[in-house]
Amino acid sequence: MLEKLKLKTFDAEEIRKDFPILERRVNGKQLVYLDSAATSQKPRQVIEAEKAYYSEYNANIHRGVHKLSQEATEAYEGVREKVLRLINAREKEEIIYTRGTTEAINIVTGSVLLNSLQKGDEIVLTVMEHHSNLVPWLAMKKRGIDVKFVDINDDGTLKMEQFEVLITKKTRIVAVSCASNLLGTINDARKIAKIAHENDALALLDAAQAVPHMPVDVKAMDCDFLAFSGHKMLGPTGTGILYGKRYLLEEMEPVQFGGDMIKEVHLTHATWNDLPWKFEAGTPNIAGVIGLGVAIDYLQKIGLSNIRMHEKQLIAYALKTLKEIKGIRIFGPMDPEIRGGVISFNLADVHPHDLATVLDYEGIAVRSGHHCAMPLTERLGETATTRASFYIYNTEEEIDRLVEALEKARKVFGV
Ligand SMILES: Cc1ncc(COP(=O)(O)O)c(C=O)c1O
Numbered sequence: 001m002l003e004k005l006k007l008k009t010f011d012a013e014e015i016r017k018d019f020p021i022l023e024r025r026v027n028g029k030q031l032v033y034l035d036s037a038a039t040s041q042k043p044r045q046v047i048e049a050e051k052a053y054y055s056e057y058n059a060n061i062h063r064g065v066h067k068l069s070q071e072a073t074e075a076y077e078g079v080r081e082k083v084l085r086l087i088n089a090r091e092k093e094e095i096i097y098t099r100g101t102t103e104a105i106n107i108v109t110g111s112v113l114l115n116s117l118q119k120g121d122e123i124v125l126t127v128m129e130h131h132s133n134l135v136p137w138l139a140m141k142k143r144g145i146d147v148k149f150v151d152i153n154d155d156g157t158l159k160m161e162q163f164e165v166l167i168t169k170k171t172r173i174v175a176v177s178c179a180s181n182l183l184g185t186i187n188d189a190r191k192i193a194k195i196a197h198e199n200d201a202l203a204l205l206d207a208a209q210a211v212p213h214m215p216v217d218v219k220a221m222d223c224d225f226l227a228f229s230g231h232k233m234l235g236p237t238g239t240g241i242l243y244g245k246r247y248l249l250e251e252m253e254p255v256q257f258g259g260d261m262i263k264e265v266h267l268t269h270a271t272w273n274d275l276p277w278k279f280e281a282g283t284p285n286i287a288g289v290i291g292l293g294v295a296i297d298y299l300q301k302i303g304l305s306n307i308r309m310h311e312k313q314l315i316a317y318a319l320k321t322l323k324e325i326k327g328i329r330i331f332g333p334m335d336p337e338i339r340g341g342v343i344s345f346n347l348a349d350v351h352p353h354d355l356a357t358v359l360d361y362e363g364i365a366v367r368s369g370h371h372c373a374m375p376l377t378e379r380l381g382e383t384a385t386t387r388a389s390f391y392i393y394n395t396e397e398e399i400d401r402l403v404e405a406l407e408k409a410r411k412v413f414g415v
Pocket residue numbers: 037038099100101102103130132133177179180181206208209229240372
């Protein structure tokens with residue numbers, strides 16, 4: 001069913017051939033897709049895997065004894081092993097399928113483990129968090145739980161010394177992104193988890209911008225929870241993963257109730273299924289998970305270290321070329337060693353939406369706005385920014401197109 005991937009070494013031009021959408025023209029120009037931090041494009045292998053499920057063995061999982069159901073169950077459950085290997089988890093029971101990072105974090109915040117938090121307990125986050133890793137924690141404030149924030153330095157790195165001060169014996173959980181979706185900053189997640197553990201707090205990592213782009217090892221980082229989205233790593237939308245250490249997942253109560261997450265149901269009571277199904281109520285995104293498995297195969301065939309290397313080269317090139325543009329303000333670290341393939345900027349006083357519209361005329365897809373990080377945007381003293389983000393299929397020539405279009409925009413706006 002799965003076509004053998006032909007890739008041997010990293011070759012963006014070769015990779016591009018697998019992405020039908022990249023052949024599109026937008027406003028008469030060849031599409032330059034620089035919005036992978038929002039969602040990545042999908043290779044035909046992933047598209048075909050979803051199509052094969054629907055056209056060859058579409059059936060609900062777990063509950064059927066018939067052939068199609070068995071095939072669907074096998075394909076769906078088989079993806080857990082791939083996720084386990086991707087992030088170096090210990091056992092399949094630690095891998096919960098979700099709709100994305102947001103749902104993964106909400107499972108943790110909504111579970112009884114955290115419902116047991118008491119008035120006076122503290123949560124430590126950072127000002128660079130995506131709303132997904134911010135709003136679910138803010139919702140706990142009404143129960144008297146205090147939420148504290150680590151600030152950033154002028155270069156967009158975290159003030160690491162503040163973790164030592166803000167994390168105390170009152171801290172129950174520290175929730176931090178591995179890499180910022182706005183600044184690109186790659187955080188020292190391992191060190192943050194260590195400080196959390198020294199204070200008997202748990203560490204949750206938002207790896208939405210990490211797992212697609214670099215090797216991630218939950219054992220090495222020793223995090224308690226890790227959340228990421230399938231659609232940002234070549235997989236279908238509506239897929240994601242919550243990794244949790246088994247003993248914690250065992251302790252936690254489910255947050256969604258219904259079919260499949262139960263062991264026994266009586267009119268008086270019900271008992272919960274074993275891990276990981278305890279957290280997976282109802283018919284899941286079967287096609288999506290199967291597609292995610294193929295996306296993982298694709299990424300691993302290239303190699304996550306190679307992907308990181310490619311993106312490091314792209315970001316180094318983007319930082320070098322964009323900073324020459326008159327009137328540009330680039331946010332985040334200028335050192336590619338600690339920056340993922342994300343570059344947010346503003347051009348003089350041009351509104352990011354206007355700038356993104358001009359870029360769209362040139363066939364260039366970027367994102368403008370607060371990027372679901374309003375507190376960070378405010379902290380930067382801006383109301384919005386324009387963001388270009390890169391992935392395996394992007395090239396230096398596309399960054400040249402971006403620079404040319406930005407120069408054109410300067411003329412259009414007279415800045
Ligand atoms: C750092 C970060 N966390 C969380 C999310 C939320 O991901 P999803 O919308 O797939 O749940 C995103 C998406 O942009 C992100 O960049």
